[in-house]
Amino acid sequence: MNLEAFVLGCGGMMPLPYRHLTSVLLRREGDLFLFDGGEGTQVSLRRLNLKWKKINAIFVSHTHADHVTGIPGILMLSAQVDRDEPLYIYGPPKIAEYIETSRKVLDMYINYPIIVKEITAPCVVHEGDGFYIRAFPLQHTKTCVGYTLEELNRPGEFNPEKARALNVPVGPLWSKLQSGESVLSADGKTVTPEQVMGAPRSGRKVSYVTDTLYLPSIAKEVQGSDLLFCEGMFDSELEQTATEKRHMTAAQAATIARDAKVKQMAMIHYSPRYTDKELKVLLDEAQKIFPETVLSKDRMVFDVPYED
Numbered sequence: 475m476n477l478e479a480f481v482l483g484c485g486g487m488m489p490l491p492y493r494h495l496t497s498v499l500l501r502r503e504g505d506l507f508l509f510d511g512g513e514g515t516q517v518s519l520r521r522l523n524l525k526w527k528k529i530n531a532i533f534v535s536h537t538h539a540d541h542v543t544g545i546p547g548i549l550m551l552s553a554q555v556d557r558d559e560p561l562y563i564y565g566p567p568k569i570a571e572y573i574e575t576s577r578k579v580l581d582m583y584i585n586y587p588i589i590v591k592e593i594t595a596p597c598v599v600h601e602g603d604g605f606y607i608r609a610f611p612l613q614h615t616k617t618c619v620g621y622t623l624e625e626l627n628r629p630g631e632f633n634p635e636k637a638r639a640l641n642v643p644v645g646p647l648w649s650k651l652q653s654g655e656s657v658l659s660a661d662g663k664t665v666t667p668e669q670v671m672g673a674p675r676s677g678r679k680v681s682y683v684t685d686t687l688y689l690p691s692i693a694k695e696v697q698g699s700d701l702l703f704c705e706g707m708f709d710s711e712l713e714q715t716a717t718e719k720r721h722m723t724a725a726q727a728a729t730i731a732r733d734a735k736v737k738q739m740a741m742i743h744y745s746p747r748y749t750d751k752e753l754k755v756l757l758d759e760a761q762k763i764f765p766e767t768v769l770s771k772d773r774m775v776f777d778v779p780y781e782d
Contacts, residue, residue, distance in 0.1 A: 477502050477625075477678055477778040479701060479740075482511075482518035484770040486685075486707055486721075486743040487540055489514050492750060494772050495540045496684055496743045498703055499524060500623060505602060508532045508548075509621060509682045509703075515544035516551070518773055527555050531600055533607065534565030535684055536618035537572055546576040553585050560587035564599045564609065566617040567592050593619055604628075605677070610695040612686035614720045620686070622696060625677025628780075629654070629667075636670045678778050681736075684743045687717065688726035693733035700778050702736040703770065705743035709755050724756035728763035742770040 483494030495512025506529045519526040570590040600607040605625045612618040641659040681696035684705040706724035708716045731739035760767040
């Protein structure tokens with residue numbers, strides 16, 4: 475099952491000619507999940523040829539303009555096709571008011587259900603076949619949350635040799651064992667899945683953290699992520715500015731990645747004061763602490779494979 479992450483934008487505060495505002499789309503087989511949607515999000519969606527009309531849910535970190543002003547356009551364009559499935563929108567308090575006000579003021583024609591749910595405490599906000607998405611608190615100038623998409627453990631690998639040794643005939647009984655059912659062998663003995671299946675295998679985890687002070691608690695939430703998107707808005711010389719604005723430095727983001735033992739961190743949400751060439755300052759600082767750091771760039775694609 476494929477799991478891919480598409481960086482629709484990596485900038486903070488304001489869009490630049492070469493850098494859209496921070497937004498990430500996760501595609502897990504047929505499911506599409508959008509994390510934040512600032513001004514111009516649709517441009518990257520189109521340039522990446524993503525089926526934006528099939529977005530299942532939108533997850534908003536907070537209601538600052540650079541994270542939400544692209545959402546009304548997505549809602550309106552999604553009404554240009556027949557759609558029966560609801561669109562879920564999750565976010566902190568005021569996201570419902572923002573969506574409702576936008577619909578009224580813009581006199582939107584919407585031909586599908588929109589279900590808005592506000593997050594008031596750490597919780598699982600969305601669930602699907604074999605995965606869930608959880609929200610957890612961050613600390614910004616407005617109420618802000620981070621998100622993790624985490625898959626459930628997968629069954630262990632089926633061992634045909636063990637099944638044959640236990641006299642389980644090839645065919646439907648093998649399938650039942652693989653789906654967790656006990657069966658009767660050819661000689662009438664009960665064979666359980668544990669006798670022919672290997673140890674459970676871990677699923678994958680992708681985390682999204684932006685617009686927050688450095689908090690040690692973040693590392694616990696994103697622990698073991700295969701891919702962590704984390705803001706690194708300033709370099710260490712501007713740490714006081716970062717603290718005043720309730721943002722993080724690249725070094726602080728890397729500290730979270732290191733402490734959380736993630737496999738890879740993609741930094742995101744850069745201050746517009748840095749040109750693309752100057753972003754190397756942020757990368758160098760982060761890699762000194764967490765070498766597996768990369769700089770997100772607009773329309774970059776990450777494949778998230780299974781570990782085994």
